[in-house]
Amino acid sequence: MNFCPHTSEDIKEMCAVCNVNEVDELFKDLPIEKINFKKLGKGISEYEGFNQILDMAKKNKLLSYHFIGAGLYDHVIPSVVDFVASRSEFYTAYTPYQPECSQGTLQALFEYQTAMCNLTDLDVTNASLYDGGTALAEAVLMSLRITKREKIIMDKSVNPIYRNIVKTYLKFLPYELVEVDTVGIEPDFERIKSLLDLDVACFVFQNPTFYGSVYDWTDLINIAHEKGVLAVSSVYPISLGIVKTPGKMGVDIATGEGQSLGNPLSFGGPYFGFLVTKKKYIRNMPGRIVGETVDRNNKRAFVLTLQAREQHIKRHRATSNICSNEGLCALRALVYLCSLGKSGLKELALLNFSKSEYMKEKLSDIGLTIKNKGTTFNEFVVEFKKDAKEVFSALLSKNIAFGVPLYLFEGPENAILVNVTERMSKEKIDNVCSILEAIL
């Protein structure tokens, strides 16, 4: 099938206007060679196409439940999120370059920017980046532009996949990246402190860490600032319902993965990345920004602003090459945050924390060790006396995916990163703990 409306009569009339006898004459500039399609067949109907996709979908075996987080979390999504995001006027529009016929998208993004600034206690943000990892990489590049220094310090309790993305972005450029080993699974604050000097552009950390530990980084950030080093962090936005914010700790550029704010897991995307910073750094920030102004009748209006930083104007001197962002996912995040509201987000965060604490207690009761030294939010590392792979596969045979074994990321062989969200019931937690007790 195709979605072209022309009748053969239309085509004839249009060809006549174009002074050609047939459509193919319009392709005379092309060195046409016959394409021999083998894999791609002839077109099919919508009914057939959808059924083929359904057949593929059925090949994905869904488990009873899972404890996988590691940066991407299974939270409840209010029905209003899907409803708003499926409005044609939002999802079939382009980037709002013509403000008069894009005030819907522009105002929504302005509201999104407000929500993200309030959530992180920082001043300015853009209308979204691709995802959590690339947002962190963009923040690192931004710190290099601001400080004009050439060295980056990165804590190894940052999500290992994000660290890989940062490394990919940096490896073609003349900068030095120093990664700091953790002590056990905790950040080595003393070692990081000792590395902060006048050559360092930024130090990069994550809170809660990849391993789930929550810290107040304020003291280290103060020391960094004395040396002119910027603090760049990655943060789990749901945790900010209760956890001390990047802004209050003094972070210069806070980034994160927006998936948990109303976006389904969808095997890796689409999600969105956020990057929030201090007002003085706005001109060094990548991505589109919506600003408030007035129209010719002095009425409040929203427009894309500071476009002179962007690739379509600045070309090779732009702050980034980013053009398409993840606007619709950011809209989902806004609707999600408005649906929960300030008390709802706090309640949600507390629910996650409490359920996770309950599971930690239950695991301790059956003789397992929680490796995190201090406070965690909704994720923690549990240590076993046997191989984590064995534990994981025993539970998998019961249709439960028990977290992320850390050997996958060069961690210890006997530890698993476990996440508990509001979707996990006490009954399921109890069930898993009794299965674990039986196999240990």
Add this chain to the structure above:
Amino acid sequence: MNLIFEKSKDGRKSFNLPESDVSLKNFPKELSRSDLDLPEISELDLIRHFINLSRLNFSVDTQFYPLGSCTMKYNPKILEKAASIPEFTNLHPFFSILPGCEDMCRGALEIIADFQDVLCEITGMDSATINPMAGAHGELTGIMIISSYHKSKNSKRTKVIVPDSSHGTNPASASMVGYEVVTIPSNSEGEMDVDELKKHLDTDVAAVMMTCPNTLGLFEKNIKQISEMAHSVGALMYYDGANLNAIMGKVRPGDLGFDVIHVNVHKTFGTPHGGGGPGAGPVGVKKFLEEFLPIPRVKREDSSLVVVSNSDKSIGHISSFFGNFAVVLKAYLYIKLLGSDGIKYSAEMAVLNANYVMNRLKEYLKLPFDRTCMHECVFSLSEMAKKGANALDFAKYLIDMGFHPPTIYFPLIVKEAFMIEPTETESKETLDKFVDSIIDAVKLAEQNAQVFKEFPKTTVISRPDETKAAKDLIVKYEKVVS
């Protein structure tokens, strides 16, 4: 319209969480946040707010949207339905790397592998990745692949060549990979000037980035010669797939000599633009570049699928997993629906529509390059501007006529550029109405250009002060404290 923050009243609620089945704990005070300002609003008022906001937008589903370079074609609704199947939406990407979990994501991996195959077939490439999350991200990935390739040959190259008609993302992407950018002017035919290229092409050049047809909507007739010239000094050819919609099913970039390509699936393959994203920018390469593709990578091995998570030669991670998987899923279904015949036919109709609009308008507006165009045509409104109605004014006039304006002031090399891309999904009636409106505007400009400054008159706001926005930099709502 008031902001949702201005409609908030403490104590209202839209969403209710289930009651806790464990006892609630206190989070340590010293690690806790202070107040948080998010709106508190009822579900009905939330829905009204956003639905009324949506009505302030033009969109493909409500208006003709001939935004040049953006390929605003119809987005088939079945694609949305496919992407919301729970077996996909609930699927955690970690299943692709967790031990013994291959069964959990077999269907998703098959879709990725199949998509890679058909993408290669349509573009004439040998291997592909879906990991890049947008066109520009695909460019970045592609240039990183090219850089890694040259490094593997111990070849130190410092420059990337782009034509002056290129999208801004091309030089910006090359620059992010550390390359110096060399810009080649266009000739009188609107194509890359081959003699100029010759002057700059040496063994310092890592790649030549081209969009074909180019952003003037013109096919680069010398493209094969340019590829040969680049290859003769060891440079690679990069294909910006922004305009693939014009030639898909007719000719393949791989057969024109391109080594690396990206495709904007939100342009060519029918996935929605979402008000700025998400898109997806899958990248295809020739066989000799396969080992540099990003990880993780879905690969066919014998009759089964494997996920490669480690590879020394790979550029590494460019996204956490498989980019914007659900967007690629939509593109995959779109390609299956159209099939090889539908893809070719869509390109033909896209080109027919653009030529029809161009031919109907060229006696009224200046056409800087008067030749057969591909999927879009670029006019110059410089003469109209002299009379007092510039490209921006024409755009605002069209908004009042119920059309989303074409792209204006791009490409940069055309003065008062007015770039129309009708796409294949528009009917002759729609195109005629649009063309008639422009002809009316031309006549109006000749009689009384001054009235143009009043357009648009039908929208919620008109002619916002962009200078003020950049000066004041109000980028979030601040509560007025009385």
